[in-house]
Amino acid sequence: MSGNQRVPSQDISAQFINRMSPRAFDGQAVCESDLMKLFEAARWAPSCFNSQPWRFVYGLKNTDEWAPLFSLLMDINQKWASNCGALVAVLSKTVFEQSGQPAPTNSFDTGAAWMSFALQARELGLETHAMWGVMHDRVKETLDLPDDIDLRAIIAIGYPGDPSSLPDNLRERETPSMRKELSEIVFKGKYSKGM
Template sequence: MTSHPDPLQVRKADHPIEELFLRRWSPRAMSGESLPEAQLLSLFEAARWAPSTYNEQEWRFLYAHRDSKHWATFFNLLLEANQTWCRNAAVLVLVVSHKVFARNGKPNPVHTFDAGAAFENLCLQGAAMDLVVHGMAGFNRGNARRELKVPDDYEVEAMIAIGQAGDPEQLPEELQAREAPSGRKPVGEIICDGPFSF
C-alpha cells in the first residue's frame, strides 16, 4: 500500500512555528475503516476549546458514521466530485453556526469566523492523531438545511470528511496527482503594516 507523503518532508516554514501546523493538510485517501467513538469525541473536544466572541461557542456539528442510518442522508448532500472519494470516509460532519447571540438574540457578525476557528482546532487535533480531516464546500446547502432540519437562525457552513488514512492509489487518477501537501504564500504576501496595500 502506498502511503501519504510526510508533510514535514515537503513543507518548510519561513519562520519558527510548531510542527503540527505543517503536519495538518487535507488528504482525500481514506481506508474505509471505522473511527472509534473515542477518537471522534477527541476531535470534537478540541473544537470545543476554540475561541469565540463573548464565549458564544456558536458552532454545532451534525455527524453520521458510515453504515449508520444517517449516512446516506449526509453522503447524498455531497456533490458527485466529493462523493467519489468520501465513500471511504468513516464519518461525515456538517458544520453549522448560530447567527444570533444567545444572550440577546441580536445578529452575531462573527459566527462564521468563530465556527472556522472551531474547525481549525478539529483539524489540528486530527493531524496530531494521524487522521484524515478534509473540509468541503462542495455540497448542497439547501438540501442540508432541509434534510437535517437546520433552523433558520443557524448558518450552514461546511462539511467535513474524517477517516483513517488510506492508499492514494485507490483514488481516481485525477485526484492521485493532487494527493500531496500544498505550500503557502510567503508571509510578506498576506500582511501589511498599516492600511490595505496589497
C-alpha cells in the same frame, strides 16, 4: 499524501505544516469516542462574548446517520469521501442566543473551532478534509436545521488510505499544497504598506 515538501519560512510547530486535506482514506469507520475528542477540542475555541456559535451534526460510516450526510455531497466529493470514516456538518449559529441579534463573528468563531478539531484529529492518527462542495439547497431540510443555523462545511474524517486507490485525476492532486509568502499577507501598520 506523498512526502511533505512544505518548508515554513519561520520556526513553527510542525503540526501546522503537517495538517493537510487528503482524499485517500482507508474505509474504516471512525471510533465514536475518538470523534468526541475532536468535538471536545473544538469546544474550547475562543468566540465573541464566548457565544460558542459552533454546532455539529455527525454520521459514522456504516450507521443510519451516514447516508443523509453523504447524500449532501457533490458527486466530485462523493467519489473520494465514500472512503472516509465519519462525516461532520460544521454548523454556525448566526444570531446571539441572549439577544437574538445577528452575530457578525459567528463564521470566524466556528472557523477557529474547526481548526482545533482538525489539529486534534491528527493527534489521534486521523485526517480531515473540509468540503463546501455540497448540495446547499437540501442542507436545511436534510439536517433539520432551524433558520438561525447555517452550514459552514461538511468534514470528511478518517484514517489515511493508499493514494493509489484514488482515480487518476484525484491521485495527482494528493500532494501538499503551498502557501502565499508572508510578505503577501502581512502588513505593518496599514494594509498597503508591506511588512
